């Protein structure tokens with residue numbers, strides 16, 4: 034193999050740049066030419082493909098976003114569009130593709146694999162919702178961002194004896210809510226994986242007040258409903274002087290944590306190692322602190338991400 038390419042796709046996540054750097058530097062160290070594809074699958078189909086040089090990677094490990102840019106490009110679900118992408122890869126003499134992205138991007142890599150083009154997925158999304166890995170690149174940074182925001186909100190909640198409902202990201206997964214909620218001592222964490230009882234939440238706030246804790250913090254994952262909608266429900270069960278906040282895209286940006294940088298470096302290096310061994314059609318992950326690679330088709334078709342819902346029980350045991 035002489036030439037590989039790398040792209041980032043779907044919602045950006047901090048640490049994607051570190052992963053592109055790792056794939057590129059590991060490839061270059063092994064004598065490969067590494068090409069960067071701009072704007073995800075959109076750029077692939079349009080042929081926006083450029084060779085990366087060592088200097089292109091300088092300083093990237095510490096930066097947020099993705100310097101290769103990303104895109105939501107639903108057209109890539111069509112077979113004719115996928116085949117156009119493969120044509121572009123072949124035209125550039127590229128023999129394997131590393132896709133850094135979330136569950137949607139993995140489906141794109143799966144389709145390329147099914148068409149016979151060697152593709153490897155590296156998990157990059159703040160949602161942590163990809164099967165075949167315990168952690169995705171960007172999750173730790175997003176959790177730390179949400180944690181800092183929740184700490185700040187707790188300060189003002191305590192000062193004004195208020196109840197805050199804070200919506201964190203996670204399209205269909207409660208992982209960010211669980212980790213940031215536990216880290217901030219939330220009074221309740223509402224996640225899409227489990228039902229909730231609004232009366233029970235109202236009772237927690239009342240009980241807090243009866244025992245001298247006059248402020249409360251409720252963390253809700255966006256996959257359940259908006260903070261505003263939840264506030265409306267809660268308001269029907271009492272006057273808690275509540276405020277609703279949506280953290281939004283601040284969770285997606287910023288300098289990656291050291292953990293995300295190291296994870297990205299491990300994944301990128303491992304992807305190149307596998308390609309050099311002649312392996313492909315794989316989804317890379319980390320499980321119990323060991324790097325793993327699984328068949329991408331089997332991973333996506335037969336497995337689901339399992340949010341560690343026991344973390345909610347932990348929070349319920351530890352809260353006020």
Ligand SMILES: Nc1ncnc2c1ncn2[C@@H]1O[C@H](COP(=O)(O)OP(=O)(O)O)[C@@H](O)[C@H]1O
Pocket residue numbers: 042043044074075104105106107108109110111134135136137138139140141142144157158
């Ligand atoms: N079923 C699919 N088949 C082919 N490509 C897909 C599929 N689903 C998503 N993609 C591609 O992956 C891109 C990113 O997916 P998306 O769900 O937006 O983000 P993420 O990868 O972060 O989950 C989509 O815009 C599309 O180009």
Ligand SMILES: O=P(O)(O)OC[C@H]1O[C@](O)(COP(=O)(O)O)[C@@H](O)[C@@H]1O
Pocket residue numbers: 043044045105134135136137157158159160202203204255285
């Ligand atoms: O930035 P957009 O396109 O509005 O998408 C928001 C979504 O992207 C995310 O931030 C990341 O999800 P993906 O990795 O699937 O792109 C979700 O948490 C959120 O629901």
Ligand SMILES: [Mg+2]
Pocket residue numbers: 043135136137158160204
């Ligand atoms: Mg996704």
